[in-house]
Amino acid sequence: MSSLSQISEEDLLCPVCLDIFTDPVLLLCSHSVCRACLEQFWSSRVFQECPVCRKRFTGCQTPANLALRNMCESFLQKRSSLQSSSEVFCDVHREKLKLFCLDDNCPVCLVCRDSEKHLNHTFRPVDEVTPLLKVKLKTSLKLLQEKLESFKEIKQTFDDAAQHIKAQTQQTVRCLQEEFERLHQFLRDEEMIRTSALIEEENQKSQMMKEKIEQIEREIESLSNNIGTIKKDLDAADIPFLQNFSVSKDRAQITLRDPVMPAGALVNVAEHLGNLKFEVWQKMMAIVQLTPVTLDPNTAYPLLFLTDDLTHVKFSADGQQYPENPERFDYHHCVLGSVGFNSGTHLWDVEVQNNTCWSVGVTTASNQRKGEVFFDSGVWRVRYMADQYTTQSPLTTRKHLDVDNRLKVIRVQLDWDGGNISFSDPLTKKHLCTFTSTFTEAVYPFLYSSCTDFPLRILPVKLSV
Numbered sequence: 001m002s003s004l005s006q007i008s009e010e011d012l013l014c015p016v017c018l019d020i021f022t023d024p025v026l027l028l029c030s031h032s033v034c035r036a037c038l039e040q041f042w043s044s045r046v047f048q049e050c051p052v053c054r055k056r057f058t059g060c061q062t063p064a065n066l067a068l069r070n071m072c073e074s075f076l077q078k079r080s081s082l083q084s085s086s087e088v089f090c091d092v093h094r095e096k097l098k099l100f101c102l103d104d105n106c107p108v109c110l111v112c113r114d115s116e117k118h119l120n121h122t123f124r125p126v127d128e129v130t131p132l133l134k135v136k137l138k139t140s141l142k143l144l145q146e147k148l149e150s151f152k153e154i155k156q157t158f159d160d161a162a163q164h165i166k167a168q169t170q171q172t173v174r175c176l177q178e179e180f181e182r183l184h185q186f187l188r189d190e191e192m193i194r195t196s197a198l199i200e201e202e203n204q205k206s207q208m209m210k211e212k213i214e215q216i217e218r219e220i221e222s223l224s225n226n227i228g229t230i231k232k233d234l235d236a237a238d239i240p241f242l243q244n245f246s247v248s249k250d251r252a253q254i255t256l257r258d259p260v261m262p263a264g265a266l267v268n269v270a271e272h273l274g275n276l277k278f279e280v281w282q283k284m285m286a287i288v289q290l291t292p293v294t295l296d297p298n299t300a301y302p303l304l305f306l307t308d309d310l311t312h313v314k315f316s317a318d319g320q321q322y323p324e325n326p327e328r329f330d331y332h333h334c335v336l337g338s339v340g341f342n343s344g345t346h347l348w349d350v351e352v353q354n355n356t357c358w359s360v361g362v363t364t365a366s367n368q369r370k371g372e373v374f375f376d377s378g379v380w381r382v383r384y385m386a387d388q389y390t391t392q393s394p395l396t397t398r399k400h401l402d403v404d405n406r407l408k409v410i411r412v413q414l415d416w417d418g419g420n421i422s423f424s425d426p427l428t429k430k431h432l433c434t435f436t437s438t439f440t441e442a443v444y445p446f447l448y449s450s451c452t453d454f455p456l457r458i459l460p461v462k463l464s465v
Helices: 035-043 066-085 126-235 238-243 245-252 269-273 276-284
Strands: 024-026 032-034 099-101 106-108 123-125 304-306 312-315 334-336 345-351 357-364 379-385 388-393 396-400 409-415 420-425 430-436 443-449 456-458
Touching: 024 035, 024 066, 032 035, 099 126, 123 126, 126 238, 126 245, 126 269, 126 276, 238 245, 304 334, 312 443, 357 409, 357 420, 379 430, 379 443, 388 430
Parallel strands: none
Antiparallel strands: 024 032, 099 106, 099 123, 304 312, 312 456, 334 443, 345 409, 345 456, 357 379, 357 443, 379 388, 388 396, 409 420, 420 430
């Protein structure tokens, strides 16, 4: 252990009260705090956690830090002894410094008090003013130390954000690679299908051409044989020639038609290459989905889990570590859409089937996301909770909504320019409610969910070419 002379007063200050430790206790994270300070700190917290590093504990024992307590007591005794035995003299008059000038903020001797330099100044005894000034300085010191701790906490938030940025990038790269791999695989499969079709056509037409060529070759051979025989007959004597003339004459008759190249004998290149990109794109539409709203993970409450495609949100009891960025909800279980609307008409469907506690609607861009006040203003929504449907807008408190059957899908239709927000059931074509307002800023879709079993899902729209 270091000797007492090597330890400064700052080393012996409690991080909570910023004074010399009194009855210090040792936490599992190795930090020490005054017992009274720790009990007061824990009384205002839901979890037992270290006031310094914020590490959480369960059933934490707090043994006394006897070594630290002995050091503090020794330090206080030594300081008290030094203060009582030390005497400082005036540099000018060599007299003891017994007074403190309140005007010049410096200790003075009795001769200084009566000098021209301190004429009409106010003085106090050293032993009287010292405790007062120490209290004042300790207050300033405490403010500085609190500012230091605040900066450390802020720095930690920025450190967490830097780490989260790296994690976000890694996850996003993984998702990009997976999505592009699916697209690449689709193109590879399509290439294989089209190449196979081309090869099949080649095989069929090559076989047909082979059969035609073989037939022509047989006819060439027949003609060659006839020509050879006729030539022999021509070289024969008169009587044999005349005897075989009728047969030779028949052989010389041309009965074969000239071979004709059949139509469509060549590969139909246009069928394979014509509008190739467009046709592949059309086929790709079967695997590509377009959702009119994608969720913004940077706004999601820490207990909400979003799927990689940012269309599903589900409440989870297992919290995730997120930085305290300004966009994120920290009280209500909400998440916003990634894009706000400040003109035009927009429509999106949300699947709410089996979810037992949800809200669907829109909110203004400036609405406060921190704390409990989010639903107090700037929100238009339909809510389902405790088997009851209600509606709410900035101009009306929550009202009961009559619904015949439990909703499976809810449609939100926003007319920003017209100042209308409508909610309906697209499956039964039933209108639920409409709010009117004059929008002066962008509004964002939002979802709220406290159900751990079933997610809310933004449904894709059907694409047509």
